[in-house]
Amino acid sequence: MLARQLLRAGNLRHTSRVFSSSQVTPPAPSQSPLEAAYKKYVVDAKPWEKPVIPVMVTEGPERDEKNFPRPTIKLHADPCRFLFIPESWFDMLYNKLGVTGPYTLGGGYIMYLFSKEIWVMDHDLPYVACLFTVLAGTYYKYGDLIARYFIDNMEREENIMKNWKLKNMQAHEDNIKMFEKEIWRSESQKEIFVAKKENVLMQLEAEYRRRANEVYQQVKRRLDYQLQIQTIDRRIAHKHMVNWIIDNVKKSITPQQEKESLKKCFADLQSLAAKA
């Protein structure tokens, strides 16, 4: 159909570039981020950049869908006999003339043409036979190829249109999914603010802990200092006392006592030597 011409050659952008009608653009929603996007992509867009906006077309109330349904496009020919005679003709004559009826009718008709010399048997008649031979030869040799070429073209165009429609529908479904995901995602915004508030509280807590630890460390350091002073004091007093006692003892020893102790020592040594 002609719509196919619009969507031809697989490049649908070409057709979408052609024109657009200004009367079908739906009104833009006011005061929303959609408005800017709508203005950019729909109102201010070049004709060929405009989005494809379908419009619902409803049939009138008098349309008789039951008796006159929508005609569908016929993509393949009706079955034929002898390559070109429609099967429906044979069906039509079957009731009147039986199985051989159409052949009788056709053969009789040709005999009639020959008999009355409407179709004159002249020198060119053998060419008819030659023509049919060549046609048959072409059919059997290249028939499939030629048919495939046309059927492929037809199917390609059909697929282009079907896929284009599917692509548009898929785009809308993807959009819906994307928007739903964004809504779901935006619900986590309050969590982010809780986290931000917690960051403040965490910093306060860290500061408090640092202060408490500082107080503890300082007090402990001073206590340790006191403890060390006490121990050093005691050690110095101890050492001083020992020194004092030793000095006093040394002073109290007289030379007489020293001599006596020496003598005593010699006597001890001699007695030890005698024993040995």
Added chain:
Amino acid sequence: MATKRFLKSSVNWAALAERMADSPQKPEFLAFKAKCDSYFQKVAALPDEPPKIDWKQYKSVSPEILDSFQKQYESFKVPYPEDKYSHIYDSAAEESKVTVEKFQAFCRLGISRANEHLAIWKAMPPIESMSLGEFGEWLPTFLPDFVERPTFWPHTPEFQLTEQDEEEWRQKLAGIEKGEH
């Protein structure tokens, strides 16, 4: 202690990460999470309360000094830093709630619009069996609009004037008007 102490994070980071998994704002989110983690590590680096001082260990210190130390230490209360900033986030959260509402309304509008269009696409007869007139009725985007937007034959973009061309022509015309040609 004026403010409540921070004890445990109430943010469900796993759920947040799941939501942000394939978001375009993921790098920002990860940076924010790293910052939060660094604050938490600072808190976790020090104990909840400082360890108790073992006063018996310092018996040998003169009891007057020890007593004064103990009394002062135990009576001293470490001041908790004043919370000046968290109220900012309360008001910011309120503000963001409005923004989020707006954004969600926008998304819902998009969904409803997409649903409308999808319904039309579903009701449309197959394009391959349409006539040209029907095609124009269902998809008026492709209808020629000769009045509002005339185009040059053969009405494909390659043959249309671009903005640059139009600018050039405007300048040329201006030049002609001045008599410069």
